Amino acid sequence: MDMQQWKERPRDWIFTGNPEDVNAEIRAHMARRDLHHNEVADILGLKRQAFARRLHGETPWHYSELRKLAISWNILPLDLAGSVPEIGVSRMYSSNHP
16 A cells, blocks of 8 residues: 555545455455444444445545444454555655654
Protein backbone atom coordinates (compact mmCIF):
# COMPACT_ATOMS: atom_id res chain seq x y z
CA MET A 1 0.00 0.00 0.00
CA ASP A 2 1.41 3.38 -0.90
CA MET A 3 0.67 6.80 0.54
CA GLN A 4 -2.03 7.48 -2.03
CA GLN A 5 -4.30 4.76 -0.65
CA TRP A 6 -5.59 6.99 2.15
CA LYS A 7 -7.31 10.16 1.01
CA GLU A 8 -8.27 12.96 3.37
CA ARG A 9 -11.87 14.14 3.62
CA PRO A 10 -13.24 16.89 5.84
CA ARG A 11 -14.25 14.59 8.73
CA ASP A 12 -12.87 11.25 7.80
CA TRP A 13 -10.39 9.32 5.72
CA ILE A 14 -11.48 7.17 2.81
CA PHE A 15 -9.61 3.96 2.22
CA THR A 16 -8.66 3.94 -1.46
CA GLY A 17 -6.82 0.62 -1.48
CA ASN A 18 -8.24 -2.49 -3.06
CA PRO A 19 -11.86 -2.68 -1.86
CA GLU A 20 -12.00 -6.37 -2.79
CA ASP A 21 -9.33 -7.07 -0.15
CA VAL A 22 -11.20 -5.12 2.50
CA ASN A 23 -14.53 -6.70 1.61
CA ALA A 24 -13.04 -10.21 1.63
CA GLU A 25 -11.55 -9.58 5.09
CA ILE A 26 -14.83 -8.20 6.42
CA ARG A 27 -16.75 -11.18 5.02
CA ALA A 28 -14.23 -13.55 6.60
CA HIS A 29 -14.55 -11.87 9.99
CA MET A 30 -18.34 -11.90 9.68
CA ALA A 31 -18.28 -15.64 8.92
CA ARG A 32 -15.97 -16.37 11.86
CA ARG A 33 -18.34 -14.52 14.17
CA ASP A 34 -21.53 -15.80 12.46
CA LEU A 35 -22.70 -12.21 11.89
CA HIS A 36 -25.36 -11.10 9.43
CA HIS A 37 -25.39 -7.89 7.40
CA ASN A 38 -27.88 -6.16 9.68
CA GLU A 39 -25.73 -6.88 12.76
CA VAL A 40 -22.62 -5.38 11.18
CA ALA A 41 -24.62 -2.43 9.85
CA ASP A 42 -25.75 -1.80 13.45
CA ILE A 43 -22.13 -1.83 14.67
CA LEU A 44 -21.34 0.82 12.06
CA GLY A 45 -24.48 2.87 12.64
CA LEU A 46 -25.47 2.38 9.00
CA LYS A 47 -28.62 1.19 7.33
CA ARG A 48 -28.34 -2.31 5.93
CA GLN A 49 -28.44 -0.96 2.35
CA ALA A 50 -25.54 1.44 3.02
CA PHE A 51 -23.50 -1.41 4.51
CA ALA A 52 -24.30 -3.63 1.51
CA ARG A 53 -23.11 -0.88 -0.89
CA ARG A 54 -19.77 -0.78 0.91
CA LEU A 55 -19.47 -4.57 1.04
CA HIS A 56 -20.14 -4.78 -2.72
CA GLY A 57 -17.60 -2.05 -3.53
CA GLU A 58 -20.15 0.53 -4.67
CA THR A 59 -19.29 2.97 -1.86
CA PRO A 60 -15.79 3.43 -0.41
CA TRP A 61 -15.01 2.53 3.18
CA HIS A 62 -14.24 5.32 5.60
CA TYR A 63 -11.38 4.75 8.00
CA SER A 64 -13.72 5.45 10.93
CA GLU A 65 -15.96 2.57 9.79
CA LEU A 66 -13.03 0.17 9.58
CA ARG A 67 -11.95 1.40 13.00
CA LYS A 68 -15.41 0.71 14.49
CA LEU A 69 -15.35 -2.83 13.13
CA ALA A 70 -11.82 -3.38 14.37
CA ILE A 71 -12.68 -2.19 17.87
CA SER A 72 -15.81 -4.33 17.93
CA TRP A 73 -13.87 -7.37 16.69
CA ASN A 74 -10.76 -6.70 18.80
CA ILE A 75 -8.42 -6.42 15.81
CA LEU A 76 -6.41 -3.61 14.21
CA PRO A 77 -8.09 -1.54 11.47
CA LEU A 78 -5.24 -2.40 9.12
CA ASP A 79 -6.06 -6.09 9.58
CA LEU A 80 -9.08 -5.33 7.41
CA ALA A 81 -6.91 -4.00 4.57
CA GLY A 82 -6.05 -7.51 3.41
CA SER A 83 -2.32 -7.01 3.78
CA VAL A 84 -0.18 -5.01 6.15
CA PRO A 85 0.82 -1.75 4.47
CA GLU A 86 4.43 -0.65 4.68
CA ILE A 87 3.63 2.78 6.08
CA GLY A 88 0.85 1.80 8.49
CA VAL A 89 -1.25 4.77 9.49
CA SER A 90 1.49 7.38 9.16
CA ARG A 91 -0.40 8.75 6.16
CA MET A 92 -2.83 10.28 8.63
CA TYR A 93 -0.36 13.16 8.94
CA SER A 94 0.07 15.64 6.14
CA SER A 95 2.78 14.92 3.61
CA ASN A 96 4.67 17.91 5.04
CA HIS A 97 4.75 16.40 8.52
CA PRO A 98 8.34 15.63 9.61
